[in-house]
Every structure is written in structure tokens, then in C-alpha cells.
Amino acid sequence: MTSPLVIPIFIPHSGCPHQCAFCNQSIITSRKKCLPAREEIDEIIGQYLGYRAHRSRVELAFFGGTFLGLADQDIVGLLERIRPYIEDHTIHAIRCSTRPDTITEQKLDLIAPYGVSLVELGVQSMADVVLERANRGHTCFDTCQAIDLLKAYKLKVGVQVMVGLPGDTRDQLLASTRQVADLAPDVARIYPLMVLRGSLLAQWYRDGSYSPLGLDQSVGLVKEMVKIFEQANVKVIRMGLQASEMMEDKTQVLAGPWHPAFGHLVLSALVYDQVCEKLENFQDSPENRGRHILLSVHSRFESRLRGDKNSNLTKLTKAYPGIVFSIQTNDSLPPGRVDIQKSATRV
Numbered sequence: 001m002t003s004p005l006v007i008p009i010f011i012p013h014s015g016c017p018h019q020c021a022f023c024n025q026s027i028i029t030s031r032k033k034c035l036p037a038r039e040e041i042d043e044i045i046g047q048y049l050g051y052r053a054h055r056s057r058v059e060l061a062f063f064g065g066t067f068l069g070l071a072d073q074d075i076v077g078l079l080e081r082i083r084p085y086i087e088d089h090t091i092h093a094i095r096c097s098t099r100p101d102t103i104t105e106q107k108l109d110l111i112a113p114y115g116v117s118l119v120e121l122g123v124q125s126m127a128d129v130v131l132e133r134a135n136r137g138h139t140c141f142d143t144c145q146a147i148d149l150l151k152a153y154k155l156k157v158g159v160q161v162m163v164g165l166p167g168d169t170r171d172q173l174l175a176s177t178r179q180v181a182d183l184a185p186d187v188a189r190i191y192p193l194m195v196l197r198g199s200l201l202a203q204w205y206r207d208g209s210y211s212p213l214g215l216d217q218s219v220g221l222v223k224e225m226v227k228i229f230e231q232a233n234v235k236v237i238r239m240g241l242q243a244s245e246m247m248e249d250k251t252q253v254l255a256g257p258w259h260p261a262f263g264h265l266v267l268s269a270l271v272y273d274q275v276c277e278k279l280e281n282f283q284d285s286p287e288n289r290g291r292h293i294l295l296s297v298h299s300r301f302e303s304r305l306r307g308d309k310n311s312n313l314t315k316l317t318k319a320y321p322g323i324v325f326s327i328q329t330n331d332s333l334p335p336g337r338v339d340i341q342k343s344a345t346r347v
């Protein structure tokens with residue numbers, strides 16, 4: 001099924017009780033803090049509907065702040081602005097992102113009449129010690145309770161988790177990911193932590209008490225998290241922050257594992273693992289040394305198999321000395337699968 005057109009409406013920092021240590025939403029969303037007026041919302045909707053193309057489903061998402069942390073009249077005010085679009089079926093559903101500690105029966109009753117279908121929770125981590133250090137102001141228990149309540153209200157649940165939080169470790173991160181996956185959310189987003197100007201994290205970075213992850217390290221960790229989510233049937237719908245001019249501005253984003261196609265790097269790393277797994281036996285047989293290996297993949301997945309600037313081929317050549325790898329496309333293969341064959345010569 002084609003993914004829906006999602007119209008984002010940003011409400012940076014609105015509804016947040018304080019500023020989390022890593023956050024500066026004005027940079028991420030390229031917007032100043034304030035709720036959008038009716039005319040602005042109409043304009044954004046009109047603009048995005050122009051990009052609809054063949055997509056039959058349209059959803060609107062309130063991102064960038066704590067939607068259910070807003071005052072009741074502001075929540076209702078924003079939802080009322082969308083109501084005419086829901087009633088005439090221009091927009092089919094609403095999503096919102098919010099903190100786990102804002103999920104209460106009262107808030108869910110408040111939004112019930114307005115067509116909200118998915119609530120995304122800023123979970124970030126399930127380790128209380130990490131949450132405390134990041135000044136989140138909520139606990140792992142809040143997340144468990146919030147997901148239970150959202151499910152009781154038959155709402156779909158999204159989770160947003162972070163990689164590279166201060167004080168986190170690889171083991172803790174993967175244990176936390178397993179804990180989140182066990183709660184069976186519908187979708188997940190994974191964000192590597194960036195050091196943003198104006199955040200508390202920027203101070204820690206400057207005084208040397210926080211060092212961001214490197215890009216490769218970050219890709220490796222997110223790859224393991226994706227495997228955990230996939231095993232639990234949780235769809236990962238985003239890895240890495242959306243590219244924008246602001247994110248490329250070194251005066252705004254001071255450090256961190258930034259890459260405009262971060263998700264592609266992770267997907268390429270997953271394909272590399274798949275190929276290595278299949279090649280494991282091959283590498284063990286000395287008679288296969290010096291042979292040519294042909295990797296076949298659906299044409300839509302060729303760039304993923306090659307990796308960024310052919311990095312997967314370079315890594316394979318280093319990992320399997322004496323073997324020459326070639327790639328060919330074969331659209332009869334199921335998307336995502338890589339077939340391996342011996343070949344008499346380089347293709």
C-alpha cells in the first residue's frame with residue numbers, strides 16, 4: 001500500500017513543561033515558538049495537497065512540541081481548524097507527537113471526536129538514569145502506562161527513541177530498545193542525537209563533558225535497533241532527522257552524526273550484514289578463493305546494496321580478500337533480497 005501524504009504542522013516547544021537537555025526545536029523545525037494561525041495552517045495544507053500525486057490517503061501531523069501538554073483550549077482550537085478538512089474527507093486522519101507523561105484519560109477524551117488516529121510518544125530511552133540526565137522529566141513507567149492507555153483508547157502508537165544520549169551505553173541502549181519493542185508500538189522513529197546551539201547539551205559539549213557519537217558508530221547502533229524492532233514487527237518509519245538548510249548550518253548544529261541520508265546508510269549497513277551472512281560459508285571454503293562473486297538484487301535496491309559511494313563493495317573486498325564482487329540487477333527478485341552466485345568472470 002502507498003504510504004499516506006503527511007502534512008506536518010510544527011508547534012515548536014509549545015506544550016513542553018521545560019527544555020530537555022538536547023532540545024532546540026526552533027532549529028530542527030526552522031520555526032519560532034508559537035501556535036500556527038488558521039490562515040497559516042490553510043496555506044500549509046494547500047501547499048502539501050499539491051504534492052499529493054497518486055496518494056489516496058492524506059494525514060496531518062502536529063510535530064515538534066508536546067501536543068497534549070497544550071492547554072485544553074489550544075488543543076481544541078488546533079483540532080477545530082482541521083475539522084472542516086476531516087469532514088469533507090480532504091484529510092483522513094490526524095497524528096500528534098507528545099510526551100508520555102501527558103497521556104491521560106482526560107486528554108484522550110478531549111481529542112476523541114477529532115479523528116486523531118496515531119499518537120507518537122517521545123520515549124527517547126527506557127533507562128531512567130538516562131532520562132534523568134537528559135532532563136526529560138518523565139520515567140520509563142510513564143511510557144509503559146501511556147502505551148497501555150493509548151491502546152485502551154484504540155489509538156495507534158508511535159515511539160521516538162534516541163541514540164547517543166548522555167550516559168547511555170550500547171548494552172543499555174539495546175536493552176531499552178527491546179523493552180520498547182516489547183510494548184508493541186505500531187511504528188518507531190530513531191533519531192541520533194545532535195548537539196544543537198542553545199541547548200544544555202551544547203554547554204556540555206563545549207565544556208567537554210559530552211562527546212557525540214561518530215557517524216559510523218551511530219549507523220551501527222541504529223542498525224541493531226532496527227533489527228530488534230523488525231523482529232518485533234514494529235515498523236521503523238524514520239531514521240535520522242529530516243534534511244533542511246538549518247541542519248546543514250554549522251553555527252546551529254554544532255556536532256553529532258549528521259548525514260542528510262542517514263536512513264539510507266543504515267539500510268545499506270543492513271544489506272551488508274545480509275550479504276556477509278550468506279558469504280560466511282563461502283569464505284570458509286579455500287577452493288572458492290579467487291573466484292568471482294555475482295550479487296543480484298532488484299533494481300530499486302541496487303544503491304542500497306552498493307552503499308554510499310560503493311562503500312559496501314569496498315568493505316566486502318577488504319573483508320574477503322581474493323574475491324572479486326560484481327553486482328547485477330534482477331527485477332524478478334523480491335525487493336530487498338540479495339542472491340549470491342559464483343561467476344566464471346567479472347560481470
Ligand code: SF4
Binds near residue numbers: 013016018099122
Ligand atoms: S524534546 Fe520534546 S518535550 Fe523536550 S523540550 Fe523538546 S519538544 Fe519539548
